[in-house]
Amino acid sequence: xxxxxxxxxxxxxxxxxxxxxxxxxxxxxxxxxxxxxxxxxxxxxxxxxxxxxxxxxxxxxxxxxxxxxxxxxxxxxxxxxxxxxxxxxxxxxxxxxxxxxxxxxxxxxxxxxxxxxxxxxxxxxxxxx
Amino acid sequence: xxxxxxxxxxxxxxxxxxxxxxxxxxxxxxxxxxxxxxxxxxxxxxxxxxxxxxxxxxxxxxxxxxxxxxxxxxxxxxxxxxxxxxxxxxxxxxxxxxxxxxxxxxxxxxxxxxxxxxxxxxxxxxxxx
Numbered sequence: 001x002x003x004x005x006x007x008x009x010x011x012x013x014x015x016x017x018x019x020x021x022x023x024x025x026x027x028x029x030x031x032x033x034x035x036x037x038x039x040x041x042x043x044x045x046x047x048x049x050x051x052x053x054x055x056x057x058x059x060x061x062x063x064x065x066x067x068x069x070x071x072x073x074x075x076x077x078x079x080x081x082x083x084x085x086x087x088x089x090x091x092x093x094x095x096x097x098x099x100x101x102x103x104x105x106x107x108x109x110x111x112x113x114x115x116x117x118x119x120x121x122x123x124x125x126x127x128x129x
Numbered sequence: 130x131x132x133x134x135x136x137x138x139x140x141x142x143x144x145x146x147x148x149x150x151x152x153x154x155x156x157x158x159x160x161x162x163x164x165x166x167x168x169x170x171x172x173x174x175x176x177x178x179x180x181x182x183x184x185x186x187x188x189x190x191x192x193x194x195x196x197x198x199x200x201x202x203x204x205x206x207x208x209x210x211x212x213x214x215x216x217x218x219x220x221x222x223x224x225x226x227x228x229x230x231x232x233x234x235x236x237x238x239x240x241x242x243x244x245x246x247x248x249x250x251x252x253x254x255x256x257x258x
Contacts, residue, residue: 086206088168088171091205091206092164095198101205106205109207
């Protein structure tokens with residue numbers, strides 16, 4: 001599960017992590033993405049995570065539940081999560097297929113996502129650092 | 130599904146889209162409305178959508194579920210949705226038929242709907258633009 005090239009990147013920007021998925025990930029790659037991200041939240045003391053899925057033209061049930069899980073896991077580690085860049089066709093398909101993102105927050109793009117996180121974190125004690 | 134005259138209009142007003150349905154739409158027209166609206170949210174970077182159904186004297190189960198889906202899809206694209214202008218007879222019939230709008234927000238008319246959206250978006254970072 002740790003073999004092969006990384007098909008995603010996780011960059012730090014201030015108190016936030018920006019995770020971009022570059023191409024469709026298979027299930028084991030999605031789990032690797034999940035583990036790397038949750039580990040990095042602690043290492044970088046991140047207060048928030050933006051997951052950019054703009055490159056994806058499909059979000060199936062496993063990917064959706066993995067994203068939902070990441071949101072829950074990140075919350076347990078003290079970080080908020082926003083998913084950005086869901087394409088129109090992907091949004092339509094997800095709703096028609098009944099895939100739910102639960103309490104996961106969503107925003108149009110990276111810019112909106114970072115603004116939303118900034119707002120969330122400003123409302124918490126760590127935002128005043 | 131893209132043939133024929135448009136029986137709805139989608140106009141931009143600031144950070145919001147105002148979508149008016151002019152006459153009863155059949156199922157394929159409703160789906161066209163749905164797709165156009167979700168696409169325009171990204172193109173216009175809309176933070177909210179008002180759907181005006183004041184011209185409709187019937188909202189059947191397909192129309193109701195389409196509106197509910199639009200609310201879910203718009204949320205995935207980072208926009209809030211408010212349905213306005215549900216006529217008294219329509220509201221009575223919807224409840225008697227057990228048609229549910231789920232988490233979709235509703236307001237009396239366009240003015241109230243825009244005020245509600247303004248309130249929702251003011252609570253989010255983009256509202257400060």
